[in-house]
Amino acid sequence: MTHPLTIHFPGKLVFGAGSLANLADEIGQLFPEKVLVITIAPLLGTLQGLVEALEARQMAVQLDTSIVQEPSFAHFDALMQTVLPFNPDVVVGIGGGSVLDIAKLVAAQLENEQTLADMVGIGRLTGRKKKLICVPATSGTGSEVSPNAILVDDTDNQKKGIISPFLVPDVVYVDPLLTISVPAAITAATGLDALTHCLEAFTNKFAQPFIDMYAYEGMRLIAANIVQAVQHGDDEEARTQVTMGSLLGGFCLGPVNTAGVHALSYPLGSLFHLAHGLSNALLLPYVMEFNIPSAVSRYAQVALALGCERARDDAGTAANGVRKIKELIRDCGIPARLRDVHIPEAVIPQLADDAMKISRLLKNNPREITHEDAIAIYTAAY
Numbered sequence: 001m002t003h004p005l006t007i008h009f010p011g012k013l014v015f016g017a018g019s020l021a022n023l024a025d026e027i028g029q030l031f032p033e034k035v036l037v038i039t040i041a042p043l044l045g046t047l048q049g050l051v052e053a054l055e056a057r058q059m060a061v062q063l064d065t066s067i068v069q070e071p072s073f074a075h076f077d078a079l080m081q082t083v084l085p086f087n088p089d090v091v092v093g094i095g096g097g098s099v100l101d102i103a104k105l106v107a108a109q110l111e112n113e114q115t116l117a118d119m120v121g122i123g124r125l126t127g128r129k130k131k132l133i134c135v136p137a138t139s140g141t142g143s144e145v146s147p148n149a150i151l152v153d154d155t156d157n158q159k160k161g162i163i164s165p166f167l168v169p170d171v172v173y174v175d176p177l178l179t180i181s182v183p184a185a186i187t188a189a190t191g192l193d194a195l196t197h198c199l200e201a202f203t204n205k206f207a208q209p210f211i212d213m214y215a216y217e218g219m220r221l222i223a224a225n226i227v228q229a230v231q232h233g234d235d236e237e238a239r240t241q242v243t244m245g246s247l248l249g250g251f252c253l254g255p256v257n258t259a260g261v262h263a264l265s266y267p268l269g270s271l272f273h274l275a276h277g278l279s280n281a282l283l284l285p286y287v288m289e290f291n292i293p294s295a296v297s298r299y300a301q302v303a304l305a306l307g308c309e310r311a312r313d314d315a316g317t318a319a320n321g322v323r324k325i326k327e328l329i330r331d332c333g334i335p336a337r338l339r340d341v342h343i344p345e346a347v348i349p350q351l352a353d354d355a356m357k358i359s360r361l362l363k364n365n366p367r368e369i370t371h372e373d374a375i376a377i378y379t380a381a382y
Helices: 019-028 048-056 073-083 097-109 184-202 209-231 236-252 260-272 276-294 296-305 314-331 345-355 371-381
Strands: 012-015 034-038 060-064 090-095 131-136 148-153 158-163 171-174
Touching (some): 012 019, 012 236, 019 048, 019 090, 073 097, 209 296, 260 345, 276 296, 276 314
Parallel strands (some): 012 171
C-alpha cells in the first residue's frame, strides 16, 4: 500500500553549465538591500564577479567562509553573532552540504525567536522570513533541494537533524561547472553519498512510486559516471551526470529520506570526524547485505540501476549489486574498510550505542536493526 506523500519543491530550480553567471540577475529580482553569501575560501575567486555585480546594483554584500568542516551548534552560533548585526534580506549558500545546511538555518533563524535547539526534530521550525538561495558546489548531499539540515550538538557530540519545509530554498541554481575543481577524494565520497540517498530511498520501508523515479534514475546516472568524474575531473559530461544524480537524490530526502546506512554512519562523523560521504561508503555494502533478505526484489532492481546483469533469481541479482558497489568504491580510490581509516575495533559497541539513537532514520530501514545487528554490521565493515 502506498503511504501518504508530501513533497516540497524549491520555488525555482535552474540547472545548467555556466548558470552561475545568471545568479546576480536572479538575486536582483528580489530587490534586496543586503545579501549574505556563505561559501568556502577556495570559491572566492570564482564568486568575485557575482559580488561585484551585486555591489554594482547598490547591494551591500557580506561574505562568510567560516564553515570549513561538518558544522556544529557552536559553529552556527558563532556565525550568527556576525550575521545578526548585518541582518540580510537574502541568504545565499554556495558550497558543499555543510555550507548549504548552515545557510538554510541562518535564513530560518534571522528575525525568528526560536533557538536552534527549539528547531531540532521534524516539523518544529515555525517559519522563515528571509529569502534563501542555494547553489551546490559538490555533487553529493542534495541539500540544495532537501528540507533537512544536519549539525553536531556540542553538548552530546551527536548529529542532530532539523527537518522542515521552511528549509527548502526559494531558488536553487545547479551549475555542474562548479564541481570541476573538486578533488578526486571529495568527488568520490560525495558522489557515493548521493548514490546512497537514492538507494536508501528506493529500498525504504516507506518508499514512494513518485520518489522511485528520482531514486532509480539517480542511481543509474551516478553509477555510470562517478568513476569517470573521479578519475577525470575535467570531464564536463561526467560531472553533469553525477550532479544531476545528486540533485535527484536530494529530492528523495524530504518525502522518504535515508535509513540504516546513514544512521550507522552518523557516529563515525561525530566521534571520529570522518567526512559524511566517506562514512556512508564504508558501510553501504554491508548494510545492503544485511537488508537484502527483507527486500530482495527491491535490491535486485537496485542492481539493475547500477548497471548489473540479471542473475538466475532476484537474490543473485541483488548480490551482484553489492559487488558492484564494492567495485565502485575500489575504482574511486577511497577506503573500503573501517580499519583503513584507523577506527579502533574496540569502539564498535559505542558506535552501535550511538547509532541506536538515530531512530528517525532506523525506522525507515526495510529490516529492523537491533543493537546486536549494528555491532555485526560494523564488524563486517571492519
